[in-house]
Amino acid sequence: MTPASTELYGLMAEFDDPTRLVMAARRAREEGYRRMDAYSPYPIEELHEALGLHQTRLPLIVLMGGIAGCLGGFLLQYWVSAIAYPLNIAGRPLNSWPAFIPVTFEMTILFAALSAVLGMLALNGLPTPYHPVFNVPRFALATRDRFFLCIEACDSRFDRARTRAFLESCEAKEVTDVAP
Amino acid sequence: MMDEVPAVRSAEPVPAPASYGPPPVIAPGHTFGSVTDKISSIVLTRRTPFAWFVGFGIAFLLAMVLFFSITYLLVRGVGIWGINVPVAWGFAIINFVWWIGIGHAGTLISAILLLLRQPWRTSINRFAEAMTLFAVACAALFPLLHVGRPWLGYWMVPYPNTMNMWPQFRSPLIWDVFAVTTYGTVSLLFWFVGLIPDLATLRDRSRARVGRVVYGILAMGWRGSARHWHRYETAYLLLAGLATPLVISVHTVVSFDFAISIVPGWHTTIFPPYFVAGAIYSGFAMVLTLAIPLRALYGLHDFITERHLNAMAKVMLATGLIVAYGYGVEAFFAWYSGNEYEKYLMANRMTGPYALGYWALILTNVAIPQLLWFRRIRRSPIPLFLLALIINVGMWLERFVIVVTSLHRDYLVSSWGMYYPTVWDWAMYFGTIGLFVALIFLFIRFLPMISIFEMRAILPEAKVEDLRVL
Numbered sequence: 249m250t251p252a253s254t255e256l257y258g259l260m261a262e263f264d265d266p267t268r269l270v271m272a273a274r275r276a277r278e279e280g281y282r283r284m285d286a287y288s289p290y291p292i293e294e295l296h297e298a299l300g301l302h303q304t305r306l307p308l309i310v311l312m313g314g315i316a317g318c319l320g321g322f323l324l325q326y327w328v329s330a331i332a333y334p335l336n337i338a339g340r341p342l343n344s345w346p347a348f349i350p351v352t353f354e355m356t357i358l359f360a361a362l363s364a365v366l367g368m369l370a371l372n373g374l375p376t377p378y379h380p381v382f383n384v385p386r387f388a389l390a391t392r393d394r395f396f397l398c399i400e401a402c403d404s405r406f407d408r409a410r411t412r413a414f415l416e417s418c419e420a421k422e423v424t425d426v427a428p
Numbered sequence: 429m430m431d432e433v434p435a436v437r438s439a440e441p442v443p444a445p446a447s448y449g450p451p452p453v454i455a456p457g458h459t460f461g462s463v464t465d466k467i468s469s470i471v472l473t474r475r476t477p478f479a480w481f482v483g484f485g486i487a488f489l490l491a492m493v494l495f496f497s498i499t500y501l502l503v504r505g506v507g508i509w510g511i512n513v514p515v516a517w518g519f520a521i522i523n524f525v526w527w528i529g530i531g532h533a534g535t536l537i538s539a540i541l542l543l544l545r546q547p548w549r550t551s552i553n554r555f556a557e558a559m560t561l562f563a564v565a566c567a568a569l570f571p572l573l574h575v576g577r578p579w580l581g582y583w584m585v586p587y588p589n590t591m592n593m594w595p596q597f598r599s600p601l602i603w604d605v606f607a608v609t610t611y612g613t614v615s616l617l618f619w620f621v622g623l624i625p626d627l628a629t630l631r632d633r634s635r636a637r638v639g640r641v642v643y644g645i646l647a648m649g650w651r652g653s654a655r656h657w658h659r660y661e662t663a664y665l666l667l668a669g670l671a672t673p674l675v676i677s678v679h680t681v682v683s684f685d686f687a688i689s690i691v692p693g694w695h696t697t698i699f700p701p702y703f704v705a706g707a708i709y710s711g712f713a714m715v716l717t718l719a720i721p722l723r724a725l726y727g728l729h730d731f732i733t734e735r736h737l738n739a740m741a742k743v744m745l746a747t748g749l750i751v752a753y754g755y756g757v758e759a760f761f762a763w764y765s766g767n768e769y770e771k772y773l774m775a776n777r778m779t780g781p782y783a784l785g786y787w788a789l790i791l792t793n794v795a796i797p798q799l800l801w802f803r804r805i806r807r808s809p810i811p812l813f814l815l816a817l818i819i820n821v822g823m824w825l826e827r828f829v830i831v832v833t834s835l836h837r838d839y840l841v842s843s844w845g846m847y848y849p850t851v852w853d854w855a856m857y858f859g860t861i862g863l864f865v866a867l868i869f870l871f872i873r874f875l876p877m878i879s880i881f882e883m884r885a886i887l888p889e890a891k892v893e894d895l896r897v898l
Contacts, residue, residue: 266890267892285653287652289460289464289652290657290882290885291660291661292654292657292890295654299655306662325597328586328597329598333594337596340598344598348597350600350607350677350684351603353677354606354610354677355610357670357673358610360666361617361618361667361670361674362617364617364670365663365667367663368659368660375649376651388632390651391464391628391631393459393884
């Protein structure tokens, strides 16, 4: 990893529509750029692939959460009903497992849902109180109707003039320096 | 922020040629900008309508009635209600089941219709989810207050304690605790996750400093990165997949409160599916009860179109028929079982002291909703609104009939009795309606009631064109 430039976070290109953004992202990848990110006001399926990003590990985290909730929920009930506080209810066995299914199910869902949300936030690094992209005034439109591609200065192929020329050649409406 | 950032595209929709086929889920001519501006302006720039203050004021007063009643209940005990042996459940459980059922439509719209790829869910899912959240809050109040000493409610949670006691996990009432708290938590997560990108929009568009700070903290630094969107969408779909079986399990567990017991009229296997269908039925009725006035008040006809009304009316018709089938099966098996207690229960429901309730239920929940077969009714807001109100009443009557007629005359004639609600029962019931409506009013004032980013995604211009052509 090359040391990040101290005076520049990267170069930000603005686009009018999703097609141009996806096209620019694809071309940037073909040019060899890797340290970049695209910003859009709604999820664009093609963008993820155009940037050549990996599949997320989130489903695995959710599965583990669900399994933990399921086992934890059942074992808690087993331990309470058969070991810690055994009560004879109408002669049923102490480990009357069919009666434990509803709570086991609810705990599975609860833990899986919590891991989905907390996992998503953690992998995304949210909350992020400060991020350099917000230094671009027009970036406020990224949550309205504008599309942005930012090539970061820490990319090994980044060169201020050449990268700017490249982004302009992608039909960018405007290319701006991003302060760190 | 809006002053510094010029809006390049026109905020007004440009007229588009009329198209053929089914009515659109969003009126033609809208752009990313116009959708964003129209929805966010309700929160940020538009003057709050006078009707909002009137509505919120009335609802707030009713919520104060609720808080007063709760205070009086804590001072005097549950004796202020009409409950007694044999009818120890009364309004508390009727209202609990009614409210939790209403919540179910929100989860159905946001989760099940997402998995079924129904594009019309987009403009109604946000406030349907808010409705779920507030309905669950109202629902959870009742069993908690009904336990008599609500300040000891935490005893229902398994935790190591000096009394060395643990909850009884074989009891459906403990299942209820787990089902309802899980449902409340997952509904909150689902709603909040859906809000994050829109909170970022409000952060970027708010002109007031307090708005920028508060929405900014809530948006947690969301910046719409492609990496984030990918994980976000994965998380959202997984949550939908988890919420779908959850919503079915919650009302199933609620019906177990009844079905696991041996009370005539309760001990039946039809209860879980029939309760779930009833929940969706009443929930859609409540969504329409809220959506139709909101649409008129805020001029959202472009986003909540006739197609939405029609689709929701069809869901009500289908679930209403399942509920009607449930009533039929109850009556049939009361006769077919040959069990004299079950037979007597049905006869008592139809001709006993609460017969008026039963026949009002059949009228409001089965007979009148058959009007939904007519397309003209399904597409006209005012008749649909009235029908939704009638169904809300009908579903409340259903729970009244189930709880009261089963309990008041069971096996031993010597322990028969009557149940009469007191003024405090009514005050709490209407009080929770006030709390619910007040929360809905606050929600539409301070948060976007329609999911902005999902509306952007269903616009025609959101599609990425084939790259090989370009």
